[in-house]
Amino acid sequence: MTDGDRTLTRRETLRAAVALGGSTGLAACLDLEGQPTEAGGTDRGTDRPAGTESEAELPSRQHAWNEFSRTDEHGNPVPARHHVLLLADYVGDGPVNDGDRTQAENAFRELEETYRWGSDGLLFTVGYSPAYFDRYDEPLSELVDLPQPAALAPFEDPSFDTPDLLVHLASDRASAVLEAKQALFGELETANGSEVTETIDGTVDLIDRRTGFIGAGLPAEHDDVDGVPDGAVPEDAPLFMGFKSGFRQNQATEDSVTIAEGPFTGGTTQHLSLLHTELEQWYNQDSREQRVAKMFSATHAAKNLVEGVGDNLGDSSLVAETGVADRVEDDAFEKGVVGHAQKLARTRDEGGDPRLLRRDFATVDDGQTGVHFLSLQEGITDFIRTRNAMNGDDVANVGGVGTKNNNGILQYVTTVRRGNYLLPPRSKRSFPRPS
Numbered sequence: 309m310t311d312g313d314r315t316l317t318r319r320e321t322l323r324a325a326v327a328l329g330g331s332t333g334l335a336a337c338l339d340l341e342g343q344p345t346e347a348g349g350t351d352r353g354t355d356r357p358a359g360t361e362s363e364a365e366l367p368s369r370q371h372a373w374n375e376f377s378r379t380d381e382h383g384n385p386v387p388a389r390h391h392v393l394l395l396a397d398y399v400g401d402g403p404v405n406d407g408d409r410t411q412a413e414n415a416f417r418e419l420e421e422t423y424r425w426g427s428d429g430l431l432f433t434v435g436y437s438p439a440y441f442d443r444y445d446e447p448l449s450e451l452v453d454l455p456q457p458a459a460l461a462p463f464e465d466p467s468f469d470t471p472d473l474l475v476h477l478a479s480d481r482a483s484a485v486l487e488a489k490q491a492l493f494g495e496l497e498t499a500n501g502s503e504v505t506e507t508i509d510g511t512v513d514l515i516d517r518r519t520g521f522i523g524a525g526l527p528a529e530h531d532d533v534d535g536v537p538d539g540a541v542p543e544d545a546p547l548f549m550g551f552k553s554g555f556r557q558n559q560a561t562e563d564s565v566t567i568a569e570g571p572f573t574g575g576t577t578q579h580l581s582l583l584h585t586e587l588e589q590w591y592n593q594d595s596r597e598q599r600v601a602k603m604f605s606a607t608h609a610a611k612n613l614v615e616g617v618g619d620n621l622g623d624s625s626l627v628a629e630t631g632v633a634d635r636v637e638d639d640a641f642e643k644g645v646v647g648h649a650q651k652l653a654r655t656r657d658e659g660g661d662p663r664l665l666r667r668d669f670a671t672v673d674d675g676q677t678g679v680h681f682l683s684l685q686e687g688i689t690d691f692i693r694t695r696n697a698m699n700g701d702d703v704a705n706v707g708g709v710g711t712k713n714n715n716g717i718l719q720y721v722t723t724v725r726r727g728n729y730l731l732p733p734r735s736k737r738s739f740p741r742p743s
């Protein structure tokens with residue numbers, strides 16, 4: 309693939325192919341990954357793992373991804389590199405009928421049989437919005453905390469996503485996320501060497517397709533996108549803002565975000581927002597020391613705790629160990645800046661553990677840099693509470709901190725869209741009833 313006169317590197321091409329989608333995108337990926345590009349025949353002839361035939365090998369939680377992902381040398385789960393989000397509406401009015409429910413389950417089950425459950429195969433979740441549950445006469449179980457999406461700061465004005473369902477596809481292989489979408493929607497005869505016989509085609513209308521990526525090297529290759537200052541994003545940064553995120557000690561566990569009672573026991577809730585990022589300002593206005601202070605804390609900056617993108621931190625951002633979460637107001641007065649991670653660590657649970665399991669990734673959808681901020685938590689109230697901490701109202705206009713200036717990363721981030729979903733346990737992932 310080329311971009312004007314420039315020949316794209318392998319990684320750039322894979323990312324660009326996911327964004328492009330369709331048969332052209334898929335052919336480009338398969339070609340680069342050395343896979344047969346012809347969709348004919350069931351001889352896989354590839355080095356891609358075969359699917360998971362036995363249901364017993366599959367977890368009962370849709371969000372059980374960590375043990376099926378790679379881990380880095382510090383024990384942090386490494387997120388899959390390529391992501392596709394599919395927002396879709398059920399075609400009918402009112403409650404979903406049993407035929408469509410069975411058709412969807414067969415299609416999701418076939419995806420598992422086609423791809424191994426893992427980041428080297430395919431991981432996916434299917435979530436349902438409050439708007440979906442409005443189709444039923446009975447209300448959604450009150451043991452599920454799933455409000456309609458709302459603006460969560462006085463300075464934001466997001467649009468709200470209200471599709472019936474959201475499918476999140478993730479894989480280290482760009483071809484898998486593209487091919488799985490096309491298999492699901494009945495656009496392919498074979499996928500990963502298996503015949504496609506079950507699809508959700510005809511039961512849903514696709515209303516939006518979003519894409520993204522995370523992993524060392526992927527963001528740096530996108531300085532061709534508007535708003536990415538030339539050469540500014542560190543070569544090995546996994547995300548555009550230049551730092552590693554998602555350390556094991558700074559994430560909620562899969563257990564702790566799991567709904568523990570009621571009809572959706574074993575499920576979780578998912579928040580998805582689209583955040584646009586101002587990278588010109590982030591990299592040109594601020595020094596590295598200021599960036600470390602705004603992302604982590606002034607203590608992290610002064611003591612040089614973060615080297616490069618932060619690999620040296622191991623499995624913890626050190627916000628707890630350094631006690632900086634207790635110094636937010638003091639830092640506002642004394643240092644004139646408060647850090648993002650520092651502020652967010654103030655909303656941990658009673659046991660001192662983070663409430664959110666963040667599975668966000670970078671994007672250049674629509675030619676703009678941003679983050680598809682996707683998080684899992686037991687209830688959406690956990691997300692709202694955490695987001696309130698990010699707003700830093702209590703330190704706005706204290707010392708040198710403004711509503712957004714020097715208030716973590718608020719100045720560089722704009723919330724464009726928000727949506728909330730229930731991820732039922734796997735056994736109820738296909739058009740669940742509300743209770």
Ligand code: HEM
Nearest residue numbers: 549551552553554555558625649652653662664679694695
């Ligand atoms: C452009 C968007 C964002 C970027 C680049 C970003 C980046 C980071 C980084 C580098 C850390 C420190 C490393 C770590 O703990 O993993 C962190 C921590 C964290 N972030 Fe963000 N973040 C973003 C948006 C958000 C949003 C929207 C929320 C939720 C409202 C959020 C919630 C958290 C939480 C809960 C922590 C961990 C705090 C703790 O240790 O208890 N982040 N983020």
